[in-house]
Amino acid sequence: MNGRIIGRFAPSPTGPLHFGSLIAALGSWLSARATGGRWHLRIDDLDPDRSIAAMTNTIQVQLEAFGLTWDGPVLYQSERGDAYAAALDRLKASGAVYRCTCTRREIGAGARYGPLGAIYAGTCRGGPTHPERAAALRLRLPAGRHEIADRIQGTWSTDADRIGDVIVRRRNGVTGYHLATTVDDAFLGVTDIVRGSDLLPAAVIQNELQRQLDLPAPAWAHLPVMMTPDGTDKLSKQTGAQAVDPAHDPVTPLVDAWCFLGQTAPPETPDTPAEFLAWALPRWEETRIPPGERLVAGGPGGGLRREGA
Incomplete structure (x- = not known):
């Protein structure tokens, strides 16, 4: 990859971040920061029936506790x-x-x-x-x-x-996800969309909208996703994903997410997120990410197990 990347992370405030969303946040943050680029935070709060106002602050507190800071003001889709x-x-x-x-x-x-x-x-x-x-x-x-x-x-x-x-x-006047994210990515100047592979089919729609609206076409990089214990669905808030708690341990989830993305584990566990990220940035290699690999919760002993997609 040449040049500085402008990336973004765009959670919906329907609940706190879980391990699957931490993987996406870390992957997109590293891809941007490793090139000296910018990383934006957008809150996808379009749907008033699903958005929880308090979760907007919770998500930001979680990201900051993990050391995943962003550039510029937070962009709220409800204001767009x-x-x-x-x-x-x-x-x-x-x-x-x-x-x-x-x-x-x-x-x-x-x-x-x-x-x-x-x-x-x-x-x-x-x-x-x-x-x-x-x-x-x-x-x-x-x-x-x-x-x-x-x-x-x-x-x-x-x-x-x-x-x-x-x-x-929608019939109730709410803008659809595909249009809103396409317009906002262009507004933020996003050059590289790094997110979970469950959204790969959505890129077809967003690519067509970019063409229809004469907007720049970002590069795509879809990360493997964490799956539910039975391996049949993406781990998400809807499938019972538990929140990651940086107050309890802000380093281990970051290291686990790093290793899931195919990177080599640090020789010793760092003491703080800042220490880990400073170690990780110059060692980040996107080419090491295994395509289609999945991490499944609830493996032997209640831990995590890997399996091919």
Whole structure:
């Protein structure tokens, strides 16, 4: 990698950081800092039904306790409505989006499933089937093969009909994740998006939005993710992930995350996060990250075990 990276970490304030999110935060922080680059913090608090105000502060306290400091002010998506509206106006003017009045139940009935969940069948592509209803806005994903070049996972590709037309504005007026993150990454000047590999399929949508909105296309680097004890799902707040507690031990989780990312363990356990990060930065090698490797909670003895994806 040449030049200085501008990275970001973008948690949703639905709960405190867990070990899986610490892996993503550390990986993106190291990728940026190792080049002398910048690292931003964005709070993805778009969804008022899921966001918990107190968690915004909790997440920031956790990151600071682990030594993962950021540049500039925190960016809050809840304050970015005007930017999203301007992007939507541009997409509407070009015909890149269309009104959809289908309900979630209607879509789910008999739906096929792809890497982003239920695949929308395009029912409203020719016009809303129920004009009297409130409408969401969907992005017209061009037909054919879509490829993403990823530094860690290699070339990933899928057909458009495995993704479908995703929502960029919900029926209740809330901006969709894909549009908001695309607009905000460009606003922050992000050059490299380093995040969990569960979001690799989302890069197809975001790449198309970058093209439609004439925004710069960042480089992609999708990290392996930690899995649930049975190995069937990503460890997350929804699957019962426990918060990492830097007040109890701020160093061990960092070292564990470092080792999970394929890096060589320090010869001795550092005393503080600052000491560990100072040791780690000049030794960070993104090429050592194993593509597709997973860390599974609850291995023999209740610890952690590795297995290939």
